Amino acid sequence: MPQPLQPFLHDLVSQVAAPTQTWSTPDGQVVPRDDDAAGVTGLLHGDVRLLSGIEVSVDDDPGVPVAHHGRPDGSVVFTSLLRGLDAAYADSGDPRVRLDRTRTVVPGRLTEELVLGSTLDVDVEVRVAVRLTPDATPMELVRVGAPRVAVTPAEDAGHGWTSAGIDVTIAAPGAGWTVADGRVTLSWTLTVPRRSSVAVRWTADVVDPAPVVxxxxxxxxxxxxxxxxxxxxxxxxxxxxxxxxxxxxxxxxxxxxxxxxxxxxxxxxxxxxxxxxxxxxxxxxxxxxxxxxxxxxxxxxxxxxxxxxxxxxxxxxxxxxxxxxxxxxxxxxxxxxxxxxxxxxxxxxxxxxxxxxxxxxxxxxxxxxxxxxxxxxxxxxxxxxxxxxxxxxxxxxxxxxxxxxxxxxxxxxxxxxxxxxxxxxxxxxxxxxxxxxxxxxxxxxxxxxxxxxxxxxxxxxxxxxxxxxxxxxxxxxxxxxxxxxxxxxxxxxxxxxxxxxxxxxxxxxxxxxxxxxxxxxxxxxxxxxxxxxxxxxxxxxxxxxxxxxxxxxxxxxxxxxxxxxxxxxxxxxxxxxxxxxxxxxxxxxxxxxxxxxxxxxxxxxxxxxxxxxxxxxxxxxxxxxxxxxxxxxxxxx
Missing domain, CATH: 1.50.10.10 (Glycosyltransferase)
Known part of the structure; x- marks a missing residue:
């Protein structure tokens, strides 16, 4: 078995609001690796990673990432183009449907607003999904690239779980909630109005009953x-x-x-x-x-x-x-x-x-x-x-x-x-x-x-x-x-x-x-x-x-x-x-x-x-x- 290696950081996007931090690839996605060594990406709080997967898709399509930029308030906007919808509803090759994903981190809270914008001449019905991978890996294991410590929420436990003694609560107004294969999926069925936009939001709140910092x-x-x-x-x-x-x-x-x-x-x-x-x-x-x-x-x-x-x-x-x-x-x-x-x-x-x-x-x-x-x-x-x-x-x-x-x-x-x-x-x-x-x-x-x-x-x-x-x-x-x-x-x-x-x-x-x-x-x-x-x-x-x-x-x-x-x-x-x-x-x-x-x-x-x-x-x-x-x-x- 190959020796685990310390994860690299140089091409990742970080947001820091002590004692909370997030790390993702430049497209905004946090995708767990198949070998369960999830790198450093995810939501971390107080030397524990709480989420090692945060994956957004529209009709099972993550989109094509084109840009990300920071705002003065510390939030970061990740922009992707939904070319599958373009191809299905538009004659020209111009980008017509986009996803703007705005991530905001404050101490003890991660919020993402997902805005679907369209310049199509028709309404479009889509399914927006956010797949979350709960985690409880301590920082000393994250740093050396060791296998992640998985957490599996119970179906009837409400919208949350506990990771290494830290309570995580998910709020997603209007979304469905399912648990399968150790992951939580939030989903919305939405209509994107012609030449307009629609938005949804989800939040992870973190409470540490016995914090060090x-x-x-x-x-x-x-x-x-x-x-x-x-x-x-x-x-x-x-x-x-x-x-x-x-x-x-x-x-x-x-x-x-x-x-x-x-x-x-x-x-x-x-x-x-x-x-x-x-x-x-x-x-x-x-x-x-x-x-x-x-x-x-x-x-x-x-x-x-x-x-x-x-x-x-x-x-x-x-x-x-x-x-x-x-x-x-x-x-x-x-x-x-x-x-x-x-x-x-x-x-x-x-x-x-x-x-x-x-x-x-x-x-x-x-x-x-x-x-x-x-x-x-x-x-x-x-x-x-x-x-x-x-x-x-x-x-x-x-x-x-x-x-x-x-x-x-x-x-x-x-x-x-x-x-x-x-x-x-x-x-x-x-x-x-x-x-x-x-x-x-x-x-x-x-x-x-x-x-x-x-x-x-x-x-x-x-x-x-x-x-x-x-x-x-x-x-x-x-x-x-x-x-x-x-x-x-x-x-x-x-x-x-x-x-x-x-x-x-x-x-x-x-x-x-x-x-x-x-x-x-x-x-x-x-x-x-x-x-x-x-x-x-x-x-x-x-x-x-x-x-x-x-x-x-x-x-x-x-x-x-x-x-x-x-x-x-x-x-x-x-x-x-x-x-x-x-x-x-x-x-x-x-x-x-x-x-x-x-x-x-x-x-x-x-x-x-x-x-x-x-x-x-x-x-x-x-x-x-x-x-x-x-x-x-x-x-x-």
């Missing part, structure tokens, strides 16, 4: 951002679409529905992720403080309290992700609440500091100061000697969690992400370069927070940060024979060796304060070099490295959030002009990808998609805010 409050919206005529004309449509996508990815936890955050991305990461949600909130701060406040509070409530090797929890540590059922991929098995990240904790401190400087009220900050102190205690403890630290004592590091958890725990968390220039894998305790930058900035920012609210410990934190800076300068720089071409290593491995691949990670050091001006110039030259700048964004690994592969997940692809972080870092470092090429690359990519930047794409310099990339992805959407801020849209940089 819930919709954001309906009155929480992102303000519309208007650009002047002097701005780059590519920026306006990209920013508008990105802001809408961020709104669609906004969700909360059931116990604190007012504290909103961004889900990492659809479909695979449609939930709270520490690192992803923090970066998305930080990059999009110019849009307002609500999401930053909600993200900080939500993660603070989940902050580690005890030591648990199974989940990776430690006192003061900020979690990595929250799931309904945990997550399994290959040999990896993660618990529902998982803490396997080395960078979420310093990034939490940095976001709080940035939000405070941006105007977060003092009362909100004061309420989080105990969490700040716990996070700082965790952070500073990471550089202390321990049995696993080996030769990277003195740096913030992680050790592979073994077969059950993530092998790598920075933002490049795939198994093959940390490689030497010759392609060999780094082993042992790993100290990533960018994490040292985050840690330095978090310590200095944490000291400023403590000073600002008359808490002790600021001087000790600044001393700790200075020590980290000195150790970094002595240990991380890869020497090339020409001082100005030296660059920071991707990481140190368990023996203290520099992992000398040239990667985008070094760009995350910019603006953190860890580097001096000369060192920042060296990094700026490297991230702007042809080996890293693809022309459509920053490559994750340079073309000079042995492991470079343009369609790898972390070894040569382009991630727009990664590019945006480097653009923002160059700006904060006072090197804004050095970011011009990267900004142009993101603007060009926004056009190539129809204003919705995916999670990642190929590093070859052409708009070749990574087929399984999430789209929309929160931190990808937030990249537009970074570019707009640099352009002065939000009142300067």
């Amino acid at each position: 819930v919709a954001a409050p309906p009155d929480l919206t992102h303000d519309r951002v208007l650009l002047g005529p002097e701005e780059d004309q590519r920026l306006g449509p990209w920013l508008e679409r990105s802001v809408a996508d961020l709104a669609g990815l906004t969700m909360a936890l059931p116990d604190s529905p007012g504290d909103v955050f961004y889900a990492a991305g659809a479909p695979w990461y449609f939930t709270l992720f520490g690192r992803d949600s923090l970066w998305a909130a930080r990059l999009s701060l110019p849009l307002g403080l609500d999401v930053a406040r909600g993200t900080l509070r939500t993660l603070a409530r989940l902050q580690g309290r005890a030591d648990d090797p199974r989940t990776g929890e430690q006192p003061g540590k900020i979690p990595h992700e929250l799931r309904r059922n945990g997550f399994q991929l290959g040999g990896m098995s993660l618990p529902p609440l998982y803490y396997g990240t080395v960078d979420a904790t310093p990034l939490w401190i940095c976001l709080l500091h940035d939000a405070w400087r941006a105007g977060l009220p003092d009362d909100d900050v004061i309420a989080l100061l105990p969490n700040v102190e716990a996070a700082l205690d965790w952070l500073t403890a990471q550089t202390a000697p321990d049995a696993r630290g080996g030769s990277v004592e003195g740096f913030v590091r992680y050790v592979s969690a073994g077969s059950d958890g993530l092998a790598n725990q920075g933002w490049k968390d795939s198994d093959d992400a940390v490689r030497f220039a010759d392609g060999t894998y780094a082993e042992g305790a790993i100290a990533l370069c960018e994490v040292q930058g985050y840690a330095y900035e978090a310590a200095v920012s944490g000291a400023a927070l403590l000073d600002g609210f008359d808490r002790p410990g600021g001087d000790e934190l600044r001393g700790w940060a200075q020590g980290l800076q000195e150790r970094f300068r002595a240990s991380f720089w890869c020497e090339t024979g020409s001082g100005e071409d030296d660059y920071p290593a991707l990481a140190l491995d368990g023996t203290g060796r520099r992992v000398d691949a040239l990667t985008s990670n070094i760009g995350h050091l910019l603006g953190t304060g860890l580097l001096n001006l000369e060192e920042e110039w060296r990094v700026a030259r490297r991230v702007g070099s042809p080996a890293l700048d693809s022309g459509l964004g920053l490559r994750t690994m340079s073309t000079d490295d042995a492991a470079y592969a343009p369609l790898s997940y972390h070894c040569g692809s382009v991630w727009p959030h990664d590019t945006a972080i480097v653009v923002d870092g160059l700006t904060r470092a006072g090197l804004a002009e050095a970011a011009d090429g990267l900004v142009e690359g993101l603007l060009a990519a926004s056009v190539a990808f129809d204003q919705r930047l995916p999670e990642l794409w190929s590093g070859e310099g052409a708009p070749v998609p990574y087929p399984a990339a999430c789209r929309p992805q929160a931190w990808s959407a937030a990249a537009a805010v970074v570019v707009a801020r640099r352009a002065g849209v939000f009142g300067g940089v």
Whole structure:
């Protein structure tokens, strides 16, 4: 039997209204495959697929798809021509009968309106059918292309069913309802008037009695951002679409529905992720403080309290992700609440500091100061000697969690992400370069927070940060024979060796304060070099490295959030002009990808998609805010 494969997404149409999402082919159809591995298409809610088939036909004809387009309200219209009816009733070859299928997704509800329009000179009687395939497949099985979990509604159960504990109710005014072969068919017998139209509608309502995540409050919206005529004309449509996508990815936890955050991305990461949600909130701060406040509070409530090797929890540590059922991929098995990240904790401190400087009220900050102190205690403890630290004592590091958890725990968390220039894998305790930058900035920012609210410990934190800076300068720089071409290593491995691949990670050091001006110039030259700048964004690994592969997940692809972080870092470092090429690359990519930047794409310099990339992805959407801020849209940089 062939091995199941992760479904591709690049040519699908998605609609996202957290915690609900739909995916279909461009004709609007969702057709289960004969082998029961239904891909990702269908209606999903809260990490469970509820429908793996949504098939529309007119007199058993699905029609010939000709177009689909999105509307400002987020709905999508799929247009098909009914050529069988044309042939039966018209003499000319012109299209005379069409089906416009408008799909609208809001949290907990999918609605489709089916409009049959005719320019024939006669009335036409037709049978319209919608065939639904109930499903209960959890996301961890959907992602790996495993066989779907079928649900068979009972004939007498009313118009609904329960999928994995989630209740689904179907409303279809005027329709008949039949159940056969595990599928539900809704049908209408209609007369399409001459030179007129007729419409029917059906709705799927979803109620999750025990949700892990819930919709954001309906009155929480992102303000519309208007650009002047002097701005780059590519920026306006990209920013508008990105802001809408961020709104669609906004969700909360059931116990604190007012504290909103961004889900990492659809479909695979449609939930709270520490690192992803923090970066998305930080990059999009110019849009307002609500999401930053909600993200900080939500993660603070989940902050580690005890030591648990199974989940990776430690006192003061900020979690990595929250799931309904945990997550399994290959040999990896993660618990529902998982803490396997080395960078979420310093990034939490940095976001709080940035939000405070941006105007977060003092009362909100004061309420989080105990969490700040716990996070700082965790952070500073990471550089202390321990049995696993080996030769990277003195740096913030992680050790592979073994077969059950993530092998790598920075933002490049795939198994093959940390490689030497010759392609060999780094082993042992790993100290990533960018994490040292985050840690330095978090310590200095944490000291400023403590000073600002008359808490002790600021001087000790600044001393700790200075020590980290000195150790970094002595240990991380890869020497090339020409001082100005030296660059920071991707990481140190368990023996203290520099992992000398040239990667985008070094760009995350910019603006953190860890580097001096000369060192920042060296990094700026490297991230702007042809080996890293693809022309459509920053490559994750340079073309000079042995492991470079343009369609790898972390070894040569382009991630727009990664590019945006480097653009923002160059700006904060006072090197804004050095970011011009990267900004142009993101603007060009926004056009190539129809204003919705995916999670990642190929590093070859052409708009070749990574087929399984999430789209929309929160931190990808937030990249537009970074570019707009640099352009002065939000009142300067």
